[in-house]
Amino acid sequence: MSPSTYIGRLAPSPTGLLHLGHARTFWIAYERARAANGKLWLRDEDLDPQRSRADFAAAMREDLQWLGITWDAEMRQSERIALYREAMEKLLREGFVYPCTCSRKDLQQATQAPHEDSEDEPIYNGRCRSSSAPIAALAPNTNYRFRVPDGEALRFIDAHAGPQSFVAGCDANADFGDFLVWRKDGLPSYQLACVVDDAAMRITEVVRGRDLLKSTARQILLQRALGFSTPGYFHCDLMRDDTGVRLAKRHDALSLRAMREAGLSTQDVRERF
Structure with a gap:
């Protein structure tokens, strides 16, 4: 086969096994x-300064290789803060974002990908919304939100989950509201970092869990604002434990490292997929 234009990515966070x-x-x-x-990137999503650890980063590479997964290039998000800041400044100049003093809990979660069984970013009521006039510069120690188009339905076709539609806005009819894009500690949100990196890596298809379907709508808005193309999406079904709870890093017994140490082979693990 000749090389194709397909470029995918693996995007683990080194916050657990x-x-x-x-x-x-x-x-x-x-x-x-x-x-x-096609080609495949490994993106180390190590933006969470409190939870990201070097030993987890090493473990995720070892476990992926043990499983039989290889990749063509690597990227670390912690080395790309200047690029996220450049994208943020463009959003400021063009009036897409505004400073916000609300919701400490939201800010704590803003560098992490939202998940189905945790609270998704609450629909924001617009209390700090300002005019859409451009802002001259990124202020220090300030949080910022993206101003969503009220009432617009963001639609896309997922290669696995099918047609999707999520309504943006600040009322009870919306699926999501103005979302965080920058934290006062100088870090981008998960949404902004993901969009900037996918564009830089020229990703043609994003494969991830279906708990991130709604995040795709947010990211489409950011792609549009930044002038980036929108890749294809394939949101996988989630795996759950015996009680129906989505698997998470707290399920230590089902970590790849624990299964390896218990003597399971790569084939044993793949048969559980």
Whole structure:
């Protein structure tokens, strides 16, 4: 097969050990890239300064390689703050964002990807919304939100989950509201960093869990504001434990490291997907 234009990515966070659910999602991403004879990036999403650890970063690389997954290039988000800031300044100049003093809990979660069984970013009531006039510069020690278009339905076709539609706005009819893009500690939100990196890596398809379907709508707005193209999306079904709870890093017994140490082979693990 000749090389294709397909470019995918694996995007683990070094905040814990990879578990069986991660393994299946990353295996699907690897298989889709391989089937397309494309390329695959490994993106180390290490923006959470309190939870990211070097030993987890090393473990995730070892576990992925043990599973049989290979990649063509690597990127670390902590080394790209200047690029996120450049994108943020463009959003400021063009009036897409505004400073916000609300919701400490939102700010604590802003560098992390939202998940189905945790509170998604609450629909913001617009209390700090200002005019859409451009802002001259990024102020220090300030949080910023993206001003969503009220009432607009963001639609896309997911390669696995099918047609999707999420309404933006600040009322009870909306699926999501003005969302955080920059924190006062000088870090971008998950949404902004993801969009900037996907564009820089020229990703053609994003493979991830279906708990991030709503995040795709937010990211489409950011892509549009920044002049980036929108990649394709494939949101995998989530794996759950025996009680129906989505697998998470707290499920230590189902981490790849624990299963390896218990003597399971790569084939044993893949058969659980």
